[in-house]
Amino acid sequence: MTPHPDPITEVDLAAYVDGQLAGPRRLAVETFLADHPLEAARVMAELRINTELRLAMPLPEGGAGLRVSHAARRLQASRLRRRLAPRLGRVAALGLLVAAGWAAHGQLGHLGVRESVASVQPPPFVEDALRAHRTSQLRAGMSSQPETSRFDPAEILSATAIRLPTLPDGWTVSDVQVFPSTHGSSVEMTLRTEGRATLSLYAARPGTFDVVEARLGAGGEADTAYWQIGEVAYALVSTGTDRTDLGQWAGRLSRTLY
Structure with a gap:
C-alpha cells in the first residue's frame, strides 16, 4: 500500500x-x-x-x-x-516560559530550576541515572575499562532514538556509554564543565510521554536534576557540586533540545 x-x-x-x-x-x-x-x-x-x-x-x-x-x-x-493536546499544551507552555525568560520568586537564577519543585518525588529514571553514575565512577577507576570520549550524536539518535543536548562551550566529554534500560537503550555521559566540575548526564526512554521542566531531585548520595521532553528523559548527577549550579546547568541543557 x-x-x-x-x-x-x-x-x-x-x-x-x-x-x-x-x-x-x-x-x-x-x-x-x-x-x-x-x-x-x-x-x-x-x-x-x-x-x-x-x-x-x-x-x-x-x-x-x-x-x-x-x-x-x-x-x-x-x-x-x-x-495529544495536553502534551502539546505543556510543550507550548514551557516554550513560552523560555521565550519570556520566566524568573519567578524562588527560581535558581536565569534558566535555572525552581526550589519550589525540588521536593517532588523524582521519577524512576532518576534512580537509573544514579546507578549509571555509580557505574561510570567504577569504570573510571579501572585501568582495564578505558574511557571513550568519541561519540557521534547523530549515530546515537539513530541507534537509540535519544537526542542528546548541545553542551555549553568549554564543556568536555570524558566518557560515553550505552546501557540497557527497561524501555530500550540509555546513554550515560561523563562531562566536565568549564569550571572543571564533573557531571554525569543520563538519557533514556522511560516508556511514557510527558513534558517535565528541569527540576532538582532530593539530596542524597549525589545531587540530581532532571527533566523530560516527550518520550526521552534526562538527568544530571553530580557529587559535591553546588545545587544552584546543577539546576542552572539542567535548565540550560534542556533548552537546547527545543
Whole structure:
C-alpha cells in the first residue's frame, strides 16, 4: 500500500471527530480509516460518545441553556484531542516560559530550576541515572575499562532514538556509554564543565510521554536534576557540586533540545 503523501495525524483524527475538516481532507481521513480498522474503531467510539453527549444534553432555550450546550460541545471536542493536546499544551507552555525568560520568586537564577519543585518525588529514571553514575565512577577507576570520549550524536539518535543536548562551550566529554534500560537503550555521559566540575548526564526512554521542566531531585548520595521532553528523559548527577549550579546547568541543557 502506497503511503499517503500527506500523512494522517492525531490532529486530523480529532478534527474529523469534531466535524471541522474540509471535504478533501475529510475524504483523506476516511480513506485512511478504511485501510486502518483499529484506528477506525477508535474514531467510531469517539463519534458514538459525542452522539450520546448530544442526546443527553440537547439545546434548551435561554442563555443558560446555550452555555450548557456550549460546554457539552467543548467536552465532545476534547475526547480525542486529550490524547495529544495536553502534551502539546505543556510543550507550548514551557516554550513560552523560555521565550519570556520566566524568573519567578524562588527560581535558581536565569534558566535555572525552581526550589519550589525540588521536593517532588523524582521519577524512576532518576534512580537509573544514579546507578549509571555509580557505574561510570567504577569504570573510571579501572585501568582495564578505558574511557571513550568519541561519540557521534547523530549515530546515537539513530541507534537509540535519544537526542542528546548541545553542551555549553568549554564543556568536555570524558566518557560515553550505552546501557540497557527497561524501555530500550540509555546513554550515560561523563562531562566536565568549564569550571572543571564533573557531571554525569543520563538519557533514556522511560516508556511514557510527558513534558517535565528541569527540576532538582532530593539530596542524597549525589545531587540530581532532571527533566523530560516527550518520550526521552534526562538527568544530571553530580557529587559535591553546588545545587544552584546543577539546576542552572539542567535548565540550560534542556533548552537546547527545543
